[in-house]
Amino acid sequence: MKVKFKNSIHNELISIFGKDNVLIDQHQLYVYSHDCSNIRSKNIKKPFAVVFPIDVYQVQKLVLLANEKHLSLVARGIGTNHVGSCVCLNDSSIIISFIKMDKIIKINPINLTVEVEPGVVVENLQKELGKQDLFFPPDPSNQKVSLIGGAIAQSAGGPRGFKYGTVKDYVLNLEVVLPNGEIIETGKNCHKNVEGYNLTQLFVGSEGTLGVITKATLKVIPQSEANNVILIYFETIDEAANAVCSIISHHIMPSVLELMDNNTLKTIEKFKPSGLKTQYEACLLLEVDGFASTIAQQCETVKTLCYNNNAKDVIISQNDEEKEKIWIARRSSFACCTKLAPNVIADDFVVSREFIPLAVKTIQNICKKHGIIVCIMGHIGDGNIHPNYALDLNDENEMNRFNACRSEIIDEIIKLKGSITGEHGIGFEKAKYIEKSIGSVNIQLMKSIKNIIDPKNIMNPNKIFK
Ligand SMILES: Cc1cc2nc3c(=O)[nH]c(=O)nc-3n(C[C@H](O)[C@H](O)[C@H](O)COP(=O)(O)OP(=O)(O)OC[C@H]3O[C@@H](n4cnc5c(N)ncnc54)[C@H](O)[C@@H]3O)c2cc1C
16 A cells, blocks of 8 residues: 555544544554464454544445445454454454444333443453343353454354354344444334344344444343253263253253363363363253242252263352352363464354254364364254364474364364354355355355445455355
8 A cells, every 4th residue: 555545544544533532553463463363374364454433424424435445344252253253354344443432322121122232241241230230141251351343243143153143133223323323223112123124133133244333232131030050971972961961851951051161171170170070071061040949949950950961070159169169160161262372263053952962072073083173062952063273373293283284174174064154154254165165156145235235345355245
């Protein structure tokens, strides 16, 4: 980009956002050329600038500027996605950081809704709602830092997905700045709405490729009265999976149904000792919730069913401290994996629940064959498996083995009619696999939708598909 043109754009950005809300320092821009995907690619560029809007009209002015000057726009929450969804792929990209649009605009306890700006931290939203005994269930494991705009654009999930669904199930209405600068609402702040096509769901999970979300109305529910956390150990993954089926068929809907494999247990114990039993192949982390009077009964039923399915140990938490200790261990699992090798790549697959043992064993075997360290955890209730591969991205030989390993795993998941992502999205990193999974007709349809909404390809170009 020519220096004169660059300077004139910088000046226009400063006139829209003010000097304090525009970053152009090269060192600071370097930070924004990464996200949690760890991707190394010569296609990834430093952004040309980062801007921090404080309202929708600043975003609108930016979109109009991008149209006029042929710039690309990449919306960014806090950059914790695992698939390169918010890295820049050309040197005329501007990152829109939403950290300054962080207001909880209105909690409506009558309608059971909350209106938020995209920069609200997910955990802060939950805490504020909790003060009114309200609950927003989606809980990406990094909810302490991730922003609601990122969670909506990525259609994030988390451990509570099995009983409560994921972000997509809670979005009623979005304010979006379209690529042509128009500001629309995709729906109404109502719990039911079938006015034509479901535009809201089109934008949920679209990874910032169709427009910029500047406000959201979310559904909330009453907080359950009580809960408890149970850890259950098994000698095989099959036994753990059988226990899960047995629990569900006895009409217990745990609010959380998580699986950790032996490598995950060992890795957590190595770096964040939490008293987990590392001699077992599989551990279920279960949370039950509901009226206080039902919790002890639910725990006892779960315990009996698990022992009937060959559980080796069932530990029911006795107090809040014990519950919190278990949750800290689970939420530390990714951080612990990062200590096994210089880098970690977090993966995300979904299979129909009956294929969980087969899928887990297949991933373990393929990784073993290629010499790749893997810790597998997942939201087993949803059939959602997260292998975390620990490796060195600078080791060419290891990366070649990893790429072969990953391709093989993806082929097997597709053979099982599974999905190559349940919550992390496609981004830049999985774009090479999506056609294999969903087929060329679906890809063409998606590309046509993108082309109608964003004919100049301004919004987060070259993500989801090439
Ligand atoms: C340790 C760890 C644990 C995780 N656990 C989970 C989990 O349990 N479940 C899960 O689903 N995910 C999980 N993730 C993945 C990721 O954190 C989530 O997808 C998260 O919701 C992303 O939020 P973010 O604020 O970091 O968004 P970013 O990574 O900054 O952005 C994500 C996408 O949203 C787009 N975007 C952001 N804001 C907007 C906006 N206002 N308008 C339009 N597009 C926008 C970006 O362009 C990008 O495509 C985890 C990640 C980490 C690092």
